[in-house]
Amino acid sequence: MKDLLSKFENKQPEIIFNWKDTETEAEGWTVINSLRGGAAGGGTRMRKGLDMNEVLSLAKTMEVKFSVSGPAIGGAKSGINFDPNDPRKKGVLQRWYKAVSPLLKSYYGTGGDLNVDEIHEVIPMTEECGVWHPQEGVFNGHFKPSEADKINRIGQLRQGVVKVIENPAFSPDVNRKYTVADMITGYGVAEAVRHFYNIYGGDVKGKKAIVQGFGNVGSAAAFYLAEMGAKVVGIIDRDGGLINKEGFTFEEIKQLFLNKDGNKLVADNMIPFEQINAEIWNIGAEIFTPCAASRLVTKEQIDSMIASGLEVISCGANVPFADKEIFFGPIMETTDSKVSLIPDFISNCGMARVFAYFMEKKVSMTDDAIFNDASTIIGNAIQKVHAQNSSKTGISATAFEIALKQLV
Helix, strand or coil, rough: HHHHHHHHCCCCCCEEEECCCCCCCCEEEEEECCHHHHHCCCCCEEEEECCCCHHHHHHHHHHHHHHHHCCCCCCEEEEEECCCCCCCCCHHHHHHHHHHHHHHHHHCCCCCCCEEEEHHHHHHHHHCCCCCCCCCCHHHHHCCCCCCHHHHHHHHHHHHHCCCCCCCCCCCCCCCEEEHHHHHHHHHHHHHHHHHHHHHCCCCCCCCCEEEEHHHHHHHHHHHHHHHCCCCEEEECCEEECCCCCCCCCCHHHHHHHEECCCCCCCCEEEHHHHHHHHHHHHHCCEEECCCCCEECCCCCHHHHHCCCCEHHHHHCCCCCCCCCCCCHHHHHHHHCEEECCCCHHCCHHCCCCCCCHHHHCCCCHHHHHHHHHHHHHHHHHHHHHHHHHCCCCHHHHHHHHHHHHHH
């Protein structure tokens, strides 16, 4: 696995597209790791301080993710070094998409990512540039459909990603019009935990869980875990968090979800960040879902959770461990050797899978069909790992080996 990994990490990306904005200090990159299958895919993010290496590592992560979610294409990513709170953000994004639109017409598909919204920014801005859909390049480069087929499938994709969830089993409140894109990644993170216990033995019901991050992914993961009967005992977010050693009820978690301010946890009895960060890792939980930013989770935090009974980690964030390596750094490797670590490219592939699902020929557009498809893909990936390694440790190493054999 290590040899395959170093070959994959050290391979030069096929395309690096670099853009400098004429009206601001913004700079952007699209990195296409490979045009496997004729196309590549990966979202667009924006943050101050972002550099090309961050985009490159995320492009490689996407390629591994597609080996699970499909379609069988290369990994890519776009990143813009600019403050997303700057009032000039809209203009920067519009000029960026204009510059990158020839790639989006030909062989690159994109979507929302950190600080860039799929529905309100990516789709309307790419349309302004004559791109039918941000995933059009994947259709043209990989699927090569007839014009009529392309129109049908792009229609399916447009409708599906913004589809409002009507089934109360998948939505915290059907009147609030949550979309598939809002909920699917966190759903996959929770489903990965359920599949893990089904396959490796045990039951998610009654297990205690710690959730890191309460944005789109963390709050949805908490909602679905609580719905399954897991007890969320701790939530840590940017500004603070909550602890309830008995576990919050499903109704309480649902209310916390509905009370969010954008992507922030809001509660009357919030514990300040410094205090919760000192306490939460020792409270005792079998399940941990890191769903905040990349590279936050430290060895000390993991050691504390393992000492307090940790069994399984389901990653909502890409590369959640504070390693400098692109993939399998020392913290991740040590964690994988001690507990069951479901890697990000399996547990958080929900959105990538939704894109792949809607790109197929006519598919069912019900909530059940969309969510169950993502769950099945995640379950199958965990089952494949178990077939090769039935031990509860080394899950990530085995998953990487399975993925990299398809890519290297």
